[in-house]
Structures are given as structure tokens and as C-alpha cells.
Amino acid sequence: MSDELVTYEVSDGIATISLDRPEVANAQNFELLDRLDALWTAAADDPDVRVIVLRANGKHFSSGHEMKSAEGRSAKWTVATLYEREARAFVGYSLKWRNIPKPSIAAVQGVCIAGGLLLAWPCDLIVAADNAKFSDPVATLGIGGVEYHGHTWELGARLAKEILFTGRAITAAEALHVGMVNRVVPLADLDSATRELASQIADKHPFALRMAKRAVNQTLDVQGFTTAVQSVFDIHSLGHGNALTECGYPVVVDLEAMKKSIAAQR
Template sequence: MSEYRYVDYETADAVATITLARPEKANAQNERMLDELHHHFLAAEYDDDVKVIVLRGEGRHFSAGHDLGGGDPDPDAVSLAEADGSWQLNKIYRWEARKYLGYSWHWRNIPKPTIGAIQGKAIAGALNLIWPLDLLVVADDVEFSDPVVLMAIGGVEYHGHTWELGARRAKDLLFTQRTLGAEEAVQIGVAREVVPRDQLWERTHELAAQIAQNNAFGLAQAKRAVNQTLDVQGYYTALQSVFDVHHTGHGNAISVSGYPILMQLDEMKQNLKKQ
């Protein structure tokens, strides 16, 4: 990829910093942003001088999730619609299996510690970026949410919710569309610590630099030990199963309205503003 529009990348002191750089759209993720993000994660993964990876977002919010509003299209993006404007579930499934679940699963298994610096809103598809990370430092204004039940879908593609939140809290967030704030996130172990918004990046990089002092192979082994324990318990099997459940939502929408998302976006946005 010769030109980067939406994601910045830099390295210093054994830490790679990946920055979502579309603040005017609240870092909403279009296809090009996801491809750039994956490219930078790969660069950090295969750079022997990098021991720790930090993911952060410019602007008021970490990410508003998937870019569902159109606009600013990438001419190289693949259209999932048929020539007559109809939608085929098999195309959507294959695309999301690669760009959503596939990318996120790869990031989760990079053999280097990954740290997220999360501020403001982290909505729905933002969790596809957050759940794969190893540690989170959050600003005091952070709000995690996954309100896609409003679109007749059971949750986003990388469904780490139950593992991260516990069964009843995961259901609560999905059923009510409420947000998970900073103090609650720390209390239940989702986030490592809460810091004032203006100290978020500095504190995250202090933590990254501290971890980068360790032996790289030792860090990789420690991460693998924890991830393998989750996998033995069925983590990936559960993710794949719920990914299939997610696509029954798309199939239902296509059968009812001919479009992969059943509910009108304007109505969803109005509901979110009331929260």
C-alpha cells in the first residue's frame, strides 16, 4: 500500500505506535482504514526492533465503529452488492470473515504485547479493534458500547463480549444498549487503569516502554501461554460460532428489506443521541 490516508505509524524505543487518524469521522472504519491498520500491525509484528505495539485514536473518540454512513468512498474497495443492487449473504460473509473477524483474530495472536489507549466513544465495530488487544489504558471519559441490536443484529463480528464482560453484563449491554464507563471497565478487569484524558497517550507509552524492557521471547511466551489457555477453553470456537449468528442478522435484513442492515441509520443515530 503506497499511500496511507487514515492510519499513522511510527516506532521509537522498541515501541510501535499505530494511530487511527480520521478524527473528522470519529475514526469510523471504512475498508481502506482496516487495510491500512492491518498493514501497520503486520509491519510491527515482523519488525525485530519492535517489542510492544500501541494502538490509539486521534480526536475526541477512539472509534465510532464501522463507517455505515457512506461518503469518502475508496475507488479500490470491492462492492458486495450485485449489479442489480441486490445483496448476497455469501459475499458479505466472506468479506467480513476476512476484514473483520480475520484481521482481528490475527491481531490478537501477534506474538508481542499490544496496548490500547482508548478515549471517548468506542462503539460496536470499535470492539473489533479493542478486544484483540492485551492491555487497555482508558481515559476517564471512555464509553464502550455495542448497540447493534437496534439493527436486528446480535452483536459485532468479533464477539469477545462474554469473555471480557461475563455473561450477564454482556447481555445487559446488548439488550439495553447502555455504555460501559471507565470505572466499571477497571472494576471488572477490562481496563488496566483510568487516567485523565490529557494524560492518556503519555501514560500508555510509559507502560509500553516499561514492558519493552523485557526479553522479547519471554513476552511472546507469556502471551502465548495466556492465549492458549483461552483457546483450550473454546475461545476461537465461540468467536466463529457467534460470527455465524451475526450473519443470520444480515440474512434476516436482506430477506425483509433487501439490505444487509434492517434498521434505518438515522433512527439508530437518534436512539444513540438519547443515551
């Protein structure tokens, strides 16, 4: 297992943050998310950084939150405990990264599953490799959607319902068609194409970029984006509450079923 979890470098005004757990398809644990947040903060605070790129080492961008079928079975779970943990590290971090006043680009290859969407969607732009697949199959666990509900905004209501109801993945081409990603490029060109786009943006005046980002994000907020995300997080937490009453665990079915669903999409 990688000791780094996430790596970081800055050059030519571009901060590159790389998920570095390729051996587990960049699955996320709380340590990784805390490290990732620290690096987002470092990039935000560095006056030499004009653009932030989030990418991943290995075949896949992220298979979502790390799941271990035995881990935590004996823990004393409460809705309050889950709510506090997820409000900080899931929806809290994602909203924070979305609002960092510097342009950001996600470079996505392979699978981007459930919790992976919490990393990609907060970025301002998404460049997808032609093999990228995006999905949120957590209805398998008796939960209605990931904690950061960008689904309706990113996909439109009909497609958002379809992928939540069925758990199916959408391809990079379909994501481009509905406007969820900005560009689709061959896998071999993903890093270079993302870097080229970041360089084009980094040439612009940083205050102009900040105000352009604020204009778009604030327009979405006037339409109710942040309020909706926060409200749906409460709905998500209700799903955990239901699971706890049914089986004493945050999800309803055995985690092995979810692992099989994820494996089928790789």
C-alpha cells in the first residue's frame, strides 16, 4: 500500500494533486480524504498556484469509499456519529473544494464510482479519458445516493434518477453529451490534454479567474445548488438511520454485494 495516499507538485502555476492508491483503485479512506483536503488548502493558499489539477495514478480515478465487510461490524453506530463524520469529510470537503477561489480541473480515467463523484464534481472542469465510466450504484446498499448530491445538477433530473435507480454506469461519451464533462480524450493523452488546458487557464489574470468562477458558482447558488446539496445530505443520513433500524449497520445489505457491483464496472 502506498504510504503517500496523495501526492502533490507545483510547476508553472499549476498544482497537481494525485490520488496514489492504484492497488485499490484509489479507494478513499478518511486518512486519504484528510490528506487530500490539506493539499487542496495548500494549493489555495499558495500565491504561485493559479490552477489546481486533480488526477489519479493507476488504471482508475476512484472506486469510491473504501469498504471492508468485517471492519466496523462491532462498532456502536448512531445516526449522530455517522452524520458528524460524513458532514465533515464527505459533503463538507466537497463543498469546500468547490468554492476554493481558483480554477480546478479533474482528469478522470477508468471508473469513478459513488464517492469518486465527490472528488470530480467539485472541480470546475472535467477532462475524461475515453475509457472513463461514472456511476453511483449505492442503492445496492439501501442508500439513495452519495453524500454530495450533484446528480440532478450534473446530469439532469431524468438521467439522475436512472443511474440512481439502476446503478448503471454512464460512459465518457454520454457524460459529454449531457454536459457533465468538458472534453473526452484518448486515455494516452489524458494528462497532456489536461495540462494543456490548465496552462491556457493559468495564463489569465488570477483575479479575473476568481471572479469568473464566483460568477458561475454564485449563479448556481442563487438557483439553490448549495441549499439542495445540504438538504439531500440530510436525506442521505435518513437512509443510514433506516439501515441502522433494520440491521444495526449503516447499510442494509452485505458489503460484498456492493464490491461485486463495483468489480463488474471496472
